[in-house]
Amino acid sequence: MHDIGIYGLGVMGENLALRAHDVGLSVAVFNRTKDKAFALAARVGNPRFEAFAEPAAFVASLRRPRLLLLMVTAGPATDAAFEAVLPFLEEGDVLVDGGNAHYEDTLRREARARQARIAYVGMGISGGELGARTGPALMPGGDAEAYTRIASRLEALAARLPDGRPAVAYMGKSAAGHYVKMVHNGIEYVFLQLLAEAYDALRNVYGYASVELADAFARANQGPWESYLIGLVRHILTVPDPETSQPLVEQILDVAEGKGTGLWTAEEALRLGVGGSTFAAAVHARNLSRERDLRLACAEACGEPWHRPEALPAYETWRDALHAAVLIAYAQGFALLRRASETYDFAVDLANVAQVWQSGAIVRIRFLANLERNLRRSPETSHPLLFPEIWEFVRERENALRSFAAWAVRTGMPAPAHLAALADLDGLRRRRLPANLIQAARDAFGAHTYRRIDREGSFHTSWPDPEGREIPRPRS
Ligand SMILES: NC(=O)c1ccc[n+]([C@@H]2O[C@H](COP(=O)([O-])OP(=O)(O)OC[C@H]3O[C@@H](n4cnc5c(N)ncnc54)[C@H](OP(=O)(O)O)[C@@H]3O)[C@@H](O)[C@H]2O)c1
Structure with missing residues (x-):
């Protein structure tokens, strides 16, 4: 059984998979273009780094609670990968999106995963190619309890601070990780x-x-x-x-x-x-x-x-x-x-x-x-x-x-x-900005009202028209 599954072997996915292997995690990999996954596994040449041709077998190879990391292009590709693995995940498993998703997409996917009783963690990753290979910064957000189930594996993957702490920590609820x-x-x-x-x-x-x-x-x-x-x-x-x-x-x-x-x-x-x-x-x-x-x-x-x-x-x-x-x-x-x-x-x-x-x-x-x-x-x-x-x-x-x-x-x-x-x-650092002038003008041309510095409430003034016009009275 593998400790982590990585779906997507672009620059980031490949290097994160190699990093995971380096730090002693057992790794399963899957990629849309399957040859890439098998070529990478052959290069590593260790049974603790295994490639899969089908999502079902890929997911089944992971130890529970499963940690499955999506590392594909943000947008429709992430939806495609998400839908490909979701049917095979089980309650308690944690699906992590490590791509640069827009946080609104993460909110949508999180809701979809929740319906299927799968925990979803939107996780920002920083460090580029070299960071992925030698220790990235990881920004996971979402279900806090789910994060605790995968924390030790992410801590192994992450870079270290000079004081020995990992460059990973829980960012906050729902799409906080991708927002960060x-x-x-x-x-x-x-x-x-x-x-x-x-x-x-x-x-x-x-x-x-x-x-x-x-x-x-x-x-x-x-x-x-x-x-x-x-x-x-x-x-x-x-x-x-x-x-x-x-x-x-x-x-x-x-x-x-x-x-x-x-x-x-x-x-x-x-x-x-x-x-x-x-x-x-x-x-x-x-x-x-x-x-x-x-x-x-x-x-x-x-x-x-x-x-x-x-x-x-x-x-x-x-x-x-x-x-x-x-x-x-x-x-x-x-x-x-x-x-x-x-x-x-x-x-x-x-x-x-x-x-x-x-x-x-x-x-x-x-x-x-x-x-x-x-x-x-x-x-x-x-x-x-x-x-x-x-x-x-x-x-x-x-x-x-x-x-x-x-x-x-x-x-x-x-x-x-x-x-x-x-x-x-x-x-x-300005105690008073010239926004009072903007408010005066807005009230003068559009009756948008203003607030005063000396009392509560909303005020409107009949400002004289700078061009001397008057509002015509209705004819009697
Ligand atoms: N590059 C960076 O420095 C960096 C840093 C942090 C985060 N990120 C984020 O990490 C993610 C991966 O980035 P990347 O630079 O490694 O490369 P990428 O070009 O964004 O993604 C390549 C991966 O996405 C897969 N893919 C593309 N379209 C797909 C689809 N429709 N269905 C399934 N898989 C699909 C590719 O599969 P094929 O091999 O089959 O084409 C490949 O595995 C992105 O979301 C990116 O924004 C990148």
Whole structure:
């Protein structure tokens, strides 16, 4: 009998299956294209790694309570795999979807599984190909009791934090796991956009050569900001193109793709009315990059935007601005998770999120340990910036973010994610915003009413028309 069944052997499924085998679990694999499963099992060459041609035999080979992990393309493919195995599962079994499902699809599948008395766990997985092979971050949500039945197997699979804890923990009810993964990807979008803006400044305005560029990112990858993505960028900057011997990154077309999870995050922030300006900025920036023909036409017709201001910000200003903006993006992610948790009754454990993202995850960064500590101590605190320790990280860098953003504006260098982070930071701390003017205008043209600062209630004023018009009286 096998400890875990993996359905779907793409990049992620294959590497997770090999990881499961490495950590001592007995593995059953199934794939739509069956040859792939049998070829993989032959490669492993161990009876504790077995391929199956039929879903019935695949499911029957698993020890109970069964742990069956779907690792197929999100969307209709997940429905197809789900329906293929559901008839063979029995009460007590746990079906886990490890794909990047939209949380609404997870809610639908969870309800369908419940009818069949099968526990359904939507689980975000992070770490990419290498993470899957060497230890991913796992974000399971759904039936809490079902999670306890499979927890030890998932803990074996997951990456480890420096203190030995696993990069897996229960995220919350129903679709919480996939929601957390969506926000993880939203943060990943912003982080990459911020890094791209930081690279743009050094490469195209400061005029750094590739060695200096890599060094700048290496020096920024320290202390609380030591992270996978800053390290990745540093590394990428050192890789030459075998054909031209130039840095490979310079030979790559400036058109950013994506699979939509960043857009989902921005949409959710808009829908729930919570600060998500950095997510929206990152998605817009990718969209604009894809408008390449239009950009080339505008550059030709209107000229490129460069203005050369007198002085370049110091290296420390560039670095601290990046650090502050990165932290603000995470803060927006955690604030969104808190609001979603209340709105959808996910009961997300934010400290567990901060724990799991510390290792294996693409968004792993050292300051998450500080955030986790604060969240464990005070889980009700409504925004990460309200933790004095976290605010101190930003406060120390606020001036740098302001200087860098202002410099980028004067230079004509688009820095939408830095600017969005700064505007959020400034707006968040305003006791009084100019929204009173918006309310006055709404009431003036649409009688939408307003609330007052000095008493409860809803008010309407007959504002004089700016063009001197009067509402015609009905003729008597
Ligand atoms: N790549 C990453 O870094 C990453 C990270 C985290 C999560 N994820 C998520 O993990 C899941 C798997 O990703 P992936 O990168 O390994 O590859 P993928 O290309 O998204 O999925 C490939 C797998 O899906 C199967 N599949 C496709 N259509 C199917 C259908 N209609 N019915 C049954 N099976 C079908 C494929 O089977 P065949 O071999 O027969 O084509 C293959 O096993 C996705 O949901 C993805 O979003 C990916």
